[in-house]
Amino acid sequence: MVGTRAKLDELVDILAVAAEPAGAAAVAKRAKKDIPSVRERMNMLLDPGSFLETGALARQPDQPDALYGDGLVTGRGTINGRPVVVIAHDQTVYGGSVGITSARKFMRALKMAFDNACPVVTINDSGGARIQDAVGSIASFGDISRVLEKLSGYVPQVSIILGKCAAGSVYGPINTDVLIGTKDSYMFVTGPEVIKAVNGEDISAEALGGAEVQAKRGTLHHVTETEQQAYDWARNYLSYMPSSCLEQPPIVNPGLEPDLTAYDLELDTIIPDSDRAGYDMHDILLRLFDDGEFHEIRAAFAPNLITGFARVDGYPVGVIANQPLVLGGSIDAACSDKSTYFIRLCDAFNIPLIFVVDTPGVLPGLDQEDAGVIIRGGRVPRAIIEATVPIINLVVRKSYGGAYGMMGARQVGADVSFAWPTARIAVIGAESAVDLIGKRQLAAVAEEHRAAARDFMINHYNETIATPWIAAERGYIDAVIEPSRTRLEIRHALRLLRDKAPITPEFNPRKHSVYPM
Numbered sequence: 001m002v003g004t005r006a007k008l009d010e011l012v013d014i015l016a017v018a019a020e021p022a023g024a025a026a027v028a029k030r031a032k033k034d035i036p037s038v039r040e041r042m043n044m045l046l047d048p049g050s051f052l053e054t055g056a057l058a059r060q061p062d063q064p065d066a067l068y069g070d071g072l073v074t075g076r077g078t079i080n081g082r083p084v085v086v087i088a089h090d091q092t093v094y095g096g097s098v099g100i101t102s103a104r105k106f107m108r109a110l111k112m113a114f115d116n117a118c119p120v121v122t123i124n125d126s127g128g129a130r131i132q133d134a135v136g137s138i139a140s141f142g143d144i145s146r147v148l149e150k151l152s153g154y155v156p157q158v159s160i161i162l163g164k165c166a167a168g169s170v171y172g173p174i175n176t177d178v179l180i181g182t183k184d185s186y187m188f189v190t191g192p193e194v195i196k197a198v199n200g201e202d203i204s205a206e207a208l209g210g211a212e213v214q215a216k217r218g219t220l221h222h223v224t225e226t227e228q229q230a231y232d233w234a235r236n237y238l239s240y241m242p243s244s245c246l247e248q249p250p251i252v253n254p255g256l257e258p259d260l261t262a263y264d265l266e267l268d269t270i271i272p273d274s275d276r277a278g279y280d281m282h283d284i285l286l287r288l289f290d291d292g293e294f295h296e297i298r299a300a301f302a303p304n305l306i307t308g309f310a311r312v313d314g315y316p317v318g319v320i321a322n323q324p325l326v327l328g329g330s331i332d333a334a335c336s337d338k339s340t341y342f343i344r345l346c347d348a349f350n351i352p353l354i355f356v357v358d359t360p361g362v363l364p365g366l367d368q369e370d371a372g373v374i375i376r377g378g379r380v381p382r383a384i385i386e387a388t389v390p391i392i393n394l395v396v397r398k399s400y401g402g403a404y405g406m407m408g409a410r411q412v413g414a415d416v417s418f419a420w421p422t423a424r425i426a427v428i429g430a431e432s433a434v435d436l437i438g439k440r441q442l443a444a445v446a447e448e449h450r451a452a453a454r455d456f457m458i459n460h461y462n463e464t465i466a467t468p469w470i471a472a473e474r475g476y477i478d479a480v481i482e483p484s485r486t487r488l489e490i491r492h493a494l495r496l497l498r499d500k501a502p503i504t505p506e507f508n509p510r511k512h513s514v515y516p517m
Contacts (some may be wrong), residue, residue: 018056018068022071028158033164036227038090042122045086045231046077053111056103067093071126072102073333074109078112079121079235082243085113088123091163094241096126098168103140104384106208110147117244119156121234122176128167142167148175153348156241158234161185162227164205168234177345178237178297180230181211187219192439218301218338236295241349248350253290254314263287267483269395271422275429275462278324281306284356284396285321290314290486290510298336298338304328305335309340309351313491316499318346321356322407324397330363331403333371336380339406343383352390352494355408359399360429378516384413386513390497392416392490395423395468411474415500416493417477418486419468426466431458442517 019039020026030037030438036044042051052074060066064297071093076085087109089096115118116384151157152175159173161181170187173179188209195201195208207213216221224230242249267287272279286292296308304326308319320339322329348355362368363376377403384391393414399407404425410417419425428436438457445453471477481489 005165009084014068021067021069021090022092025140035091036093037405038088038123041088041162041227041231042075042077042086044228045121045234046084047081050077051086052076055108058101058105060099060101069093070099070102070105070345071096071130072098074105076112076196079119079238082238083116083118084238085109085118086123088090089126089169091125094130097128097130098126098140098144100129100140102329103144106140106144106148108277110144111150113155114147114151117155117246119158119238119243121152121158121160121240122173123160123162124165124169124173125161126165126169127162128165128169128369138168141171144172145175147469148172152177153245155244156238156349158237158437160230160234161211162189162230162309164191166191171513174219178220180222180224180233181214181220182224182227182230183211185211187214203468207443212300215300218298218334221298222296223300237309240295240311240351245349249316251314252311256493257290257313257487260484262488263292264484267486270483271420272375275398275424278328280325281321281323281329281356281358285310288356288490289317289319294319297342302332302335302338304330304332305338307338312352312354312487312494312512315494316351317352317494318342318353319356320353320408322359324358327357329398330361331359331369331377331406332363333376334375336373336376336406340376340379340383343380343387347383347387347389350465352387352497353387353408354392354490356395357393357395357399357402357407358397358406360402361400361403362406375516377406378404381412382513382515384408387413388500388502390415390494390500392493393418393420393424393477394486394490396473396483397422397424398429399425400429401424401427410478415497418489418493419471419477419480419482420483420486421468422482422483423468423471424462424466425468425471426461429466464516 053073059066059068059070067089071090073088073090076083087106102510110120119140124231124458156178158174159179161173161179162185164186166188170189186205186209192203192205192208195203196218211220211223215223224233240249264287270284289312294308296306296312297309304323306323310317310319320342343353362373391408392413393408393410405412440448442454468477468480472480
């Protein structure tokens with residue numbers, strides 16, 4: 001008969017093996033790659049001492065030599081004191097591939113997040129479906145996808161991409177809210193070796209799916225130099241998020257900002273006198289929000305539009321702003337996707353939206369028409385209309401044409417619409433308007449005076465048509481405000497809107513609307 005002491009000793013031995021299932025080979029492999037162990041990664045992400053592992057002893061049945069954990073580590077912990085569920089692939093066990101047993105662990109962890117209404121963070125370093133588990137492995141990805149869909153919009157989901165993630169291992173992360181990659185990470189459906197074998201195309205892993213490439217495509221929302229920076233970015237991102245859609249976002253240091261500062265006064269001179277002169281929109285954003293903080297999302301993708309998180313009076317807000325330094329701040333197909341995604345992310349988690357507008361309109365050209373700017377741009381106002389969170393619209397300079405509605409105009413969904421005195425709101429800009437509607441008048445002017453006449457007509461258009469005064473007189477915007485008072489006006493508006501309740505939609509027997517796709 002085996003006594004209690006022997007059983008306890010056996011447990012200690014099993015747990016030691018489970019902590020390093022692949023033994024010395026795994027340690028050597030990590031040393032060669034200079035990467036931490038999977039459990040060290042958990043501790044780098046979570047609050048110190050908070051990780052509680054589940055499923056450490058799971059392994060494939062009927063295989064005496066099967067490795068504990070089956071290539072996946074799951075558990076619970078806290079980030080900034082709030083509970084999260086964590087899932088991490090162990091690259092040293094079956095290459096971090098997903099088999100039937102590890103897939104079941106994955107789904108149990110996701111169910112834990114669903115039942116406890118808390119965020120999920122997944123650390124991805126996986127070769128994809130496990131070939132040895134045959135159809136059971138690829139079927140498991142289908143099971144995981146169904147659970148991920150249940151969590152979407154219910155709890156925040158963050159994916160951190162390390163190493164190479166291929167095949168089925170990319171479809172789980174892409175269905176989470178944000179993807180963070182280190183500079184040495186890769187994502188692709190099919191690796192370079194298979195592509196070369198199938199069609200003879202010789203391409204490097206970097207060009208196919210390197211972190212920099214995937215960030216420019218919009219697949220990765222942020223790229224960091226190191227693993228620790230990736231974990232820190234994830235922690236900061238979650239600081240703006242509620243634990244679930246059932247809660248309001250966390251409040252940090254409310255009411256500590258002074259009334260009027262020297263930085264506020266700098267906004268009075270920040271817009272150049274010339275409409276053609278550029279400036280960095282970040283210089284405005286950093287003066288509008290608490291502590292000058294701005295947590296940007298997808299900076300490398302469609303940089304003519306800026307999206308990210310900030311705080312007003314301690315409350316998180318989502319910010320969408322045009323960037324005049326890139327394409328003049330024009331709206332194109334790519335930034336339309338970027339905007340639609342961000343609007344729906346913020347709306348899902350009760351985060352108010354602030355649009356900061358300076359755009360000459362939708363970018364013209366054959367390339368944009370080929371890229372589907374009509375279809376992709378058409379989704380943006382739909383997302384704004386469907387959003388139920390407070391929305392503030394601020395026009396600092398240009399707001400022309402179709403971009404007017406795509407940047408949160410009041411007629412589309414803004415609760416409050418502000419404009420600076422420097423704002424120009426019209427169908428098109430002065431130069432284009434004069435060239436279209438002033439063609440006959442200019443043709444009648446002597447050629448030597450034509451340039452001066454055109455300049456006069458442009459100035460007249462800017463001073464009498466494309467002004468914030470007309471928009472305010474006709475009720476299309478709520479107020480023209482001093483730039484230096486913008487931070488305070490946004491604070492006051494959001495306080496007024498803090499208890500905004502979702503409007504009960506009028507009766508409509510449809511199942512759901514159909515997005516342009």
